[in-house]
Structure formats: C-alpha cells, structure tokens
Amino acid sequence: MNYRKTIFLTAYSASIAHIASAFSIVEILEVLYKEKILKYDVNNPNWDDRDRFILSKGHGSLALYTMLSEVGFFSKDLLKTFSKPNSVLGGEPCIPNIPGVEATTGSLGHGLSLAVGMALAKKIDNKKEKIYVLLGDGECEEGTIWEAVMFAVHYKLDNLIIIVDCNRIQKMGTLKSIMSIDSWKDKFNAFGCEVVEVDGHNTSELKSAFKQKNVNKPLVILADTIKGKGVSIVENDPRWHWRLPNKKELKIFMKELNISEEEINECKKLI
C-alpha cells in the first residue's frame, strides 16, 4: 500500500495540507496499526480495553486518517471529504466524530499531557492497556512536554509510550538553527525515561522498539525520520511544511509516488 500516495492525493483534493509532516510518520503508524502493536476494534472504537493512540502533532493528521481508513475505522471515500465543508476530517483531528481518533489535537504541547492523564487513569484502575502518543521533535520545544515527562516518570507510568518524530525540521528551519537542541536522548534520559533510538522508517526496528521492556518508567522511542520522506524535492526542505506542488513539481510527485494523470484529474474534480 502506497500510503504517501493516498496522503498526497487527499491533500491535493483539499488544495492544502501538511504533507511533509504526514510523510515522516507513515511507518510509525503502519507498525502501530498493522503490526498488532495497538489493541483496537474497528467495529467498536470506544471499546474500554483498547490501547489508545494520540497524535499530539495533529498536523500530521493525513497520515492518521489514511491509516485509520486503511484498517477499517471508516471508509476510504471519507478521505475525499478532507478539509471540506461538512466533513469530520479537518486539518487537525477533532473528537468525537472521527472513529479511531482519541483526542483533539492541533495546538502543540497538549497531547502528552492528555496521554499521561489516560495512563494514570489506567494505572489507578489496574488496567493493562497502553497509551501511545506521537510528538513532533519541534513540539518538544513546548514547556508542557517536560511538565508531562516529569509527571510520567514520577508516577512510574510504564504503560505510556512516547514516540518522537525526530525529523529535525520545524516550520521555519532546522531545530538546530532555531533552538540548538543537541540530543533528545540525553534530555529524556536525564528526566528518567527509558529511551530507544530507531530508524523511524524501518518497520522492523520500530516493531522491536515497541516491544522494548520499560519497567516503572515511560518508554520513549526516538524515531529518526525524514520530513517529507518519499518525495525527493520535499525531503528535508522546511519550505514544504505547508504547501502543495506547482505544475512542474507535480510531475515529480506523480513520478515518485506512482500517480497517474487520471488520479490527478479525479482529485481536481473534488477541488
């Protein structure tokens, strides 16, 4: 399945989206939803015993919507309504009308705190479910991330798995140029988390990371990713944070994502 093709075509039909941010997390979501890491029931999205996944970097929504439709939470036709009037699928995910979406996100620095509340509730009730939350690395500049990490460590929330999409790029440039972040590993370690580093586009490495034991402390998976992964002109270029290709660039997208003229024309009908 070419998830990036679906993401791009959905974005193209809507005339705008955060495609590069969605491209960098495709494999993370693929492993979570298709490799039996997350426990869920598409026929009963609010099943009490499900694991929960929160996309804290809500602007990666298209990757999440694509994966939720892929595994059957909703029909693929719903993707065609993305960001259009009367659709439930907005640029940033909002509950409660999207089956499979656990939290409203969009403003950065909220998802991890929502997740620690969920993880704490499960601990209090002696339940086994796990809470997974995906952060952007730029998002980790928000102060609440570290409030929540301190809390998760203090309360020994080992049912909490924090994945950081380390694509090293935020809207206006590289993280390094904007906030001189040297090592997320050192920072999360210093706070007392169990930390593993993986290639965020390598599904077998991701799968092993999700199975890492973390006793009495939250697990942090630092996923080394490429922002815009899958389309050469988008990769590692901050200018693609919030834009779609022009005519010339579109040819490159079509070639590299294996998109036909017919498929583009279908999208144009939806615009």
Place this chain on the structure above:
Amino acid sequence: MQKAYINSLYKLLQKDKNVISCLSDSGTDYDEMIAREFPNQVINFGISENNKVAAAAGLASCGKIPFVYTTSAFLAYRSYEFIRDDICLQNYNVKLIGMGSGLSWSTLGPTHHTTEDIAILYTLPNLTILSPCSPKELEQCINYAYNHIGPVYVRMGMSNEKEIYDENYKFVFGKNNVIKEGKDVSIYVTGSIIEEVIEASKKLETNGFSIKIVNVATIKPFDKNSIINEKNKYIVTVEEQNILGGIGSIISSIITENNLNIKLFKIGLNDSFAKGYGTYKEMLKMNNLDGDSIYNIINSILSQ
C-alpha cells in the same frame, strides 16, 4: 470556604472512587491527610498547572471525575488554552476549582488576584461557571458540579467568608437568588463580596431606601429571566472583577438585547488591577469595594 471545599471533596472521594483530586502543590494539611486515606484519588502534579489541566481531560476520557484545584489566577490565566482545547472543546467531565478568587490573596498582589476570570472563561462554550458566596452555598455548588456531566468552573473566595444562609437554603442551578426584596434598586452581586453589599444595604435602608439584593451564584448559564422580569429601574452590579467582562457586562447585554428600561451601574475594578497590599478588608477599601464605598456610590445614585 476552603474548609467547606475540603469537607465536600472528602465526602465525594468516599462516595465515588472515580473522583480524583488534582493538586498542583496547591493543597493544605487537610489535603495531605486526605491523600493518606485515598492515595489513588489525590494526585499532586507538582507546580505545573497546564499539564494538570490537560491530564485531567485525559483522566476524564477514561471515566474519572477530576477536581482540579488551585489558585484561580493560575488556573484561569496560565491554563486558559488547556481549559479551552482539552476540557471545553472536548467537553470532558472535569471540575475546575479556582480558590482565592477576587482579592482573597490580598497581601500577595495582582499576580495572585483573580479579577478577570469571569471575563475570559464566560466566553468558553460547554463551560458552566458557578460563583458561590458562602460556605453552605459552596458545598452545594461542589455537589452540583459533581452531578453535572460536563466541564464546570467553581470560583471561590478564601477570606473567612461568613455564612449568610440558614440551614434551609437550597442552591438552585441557573437561578439567581433574591436575598432580600426592595423597591428602589437591585444590587446584583457575586461571590464573597456579598458581605459588603449586605452591610451597605443596611446603611442605605437607614436613609430610607429600599434595597433588593440578588446573589448571582450561577454565572453561566446566566439567569436572564431575573433581569427581564426585574421591576426596579436601577440595577447596580458589585463584583471583585474588572467591570469589563464581569457580571455587569453580562447584565448590560441582557438589558440591551431585551430593550429593557433599566439604568445600570457597575461597581468593580474600573479597567485596572487592584491597588495596594493589606488584609482582604483593607484591599476592598483601597479599591472602593468595601461596604462604605458601595454605600456612598449607591447613595449618590439614589439621591440624584
């Protein structure tokens, strides 16, 4: 008020294991005692209000009923976006308990005063806002908040509030409570400052004026009918708030929208932070919100 809150909370913790008291280093010795008895139901988040507010939404999403307790200024101002996005937008069953509202933290100055919380929180969809004036009313508001499914903000003073109600008093959600009837002016008041209004009204009555006092304990949804059916030509609002966005502003909108023939005067902070330091009473006096000041303002209105 704090004691009344602790008593109410204690009963709820006993009654329902899903009730969670969420502190941010904001409790008292009583909270520590309660925490020993209910270790899984009293959680100290440390000094991190924003994480606490968002985590409360996460707790509520798993069936818990969090009571998020801290100084109302830190709750309403620092955590505004978290209250908006995580609790109100997602409509979670979280109870936000703001203590020390108004000028209660008198000596600590404007960073600790809560004089704009009504103005900013009134605009949030899904949020119910309660503002009890006495310990008995607070207890009933806390019980109401527990039984109400959805986000509630309860603002409470902490200035050794006297009990103004007898044992028969019943808080009625969404209804303003007429403390006493009167024909010359209606004073609408919210929160602890009601004691000053009662004092002022006694003095006004010695001058021959007939004063109606209305306690506004439910701020949102506001009891519009109490204004629409108001018989008096003058309304004076009294609040420990900036008059921009407080109950005076809410009542002003109701008067305008319903084309009512009522003259409105607002007593509060006139687009300013509170001046000075001192006891609660001294703060009220310095900011023209004590019984004497309220008396003087209303006396001059009625003597015109």
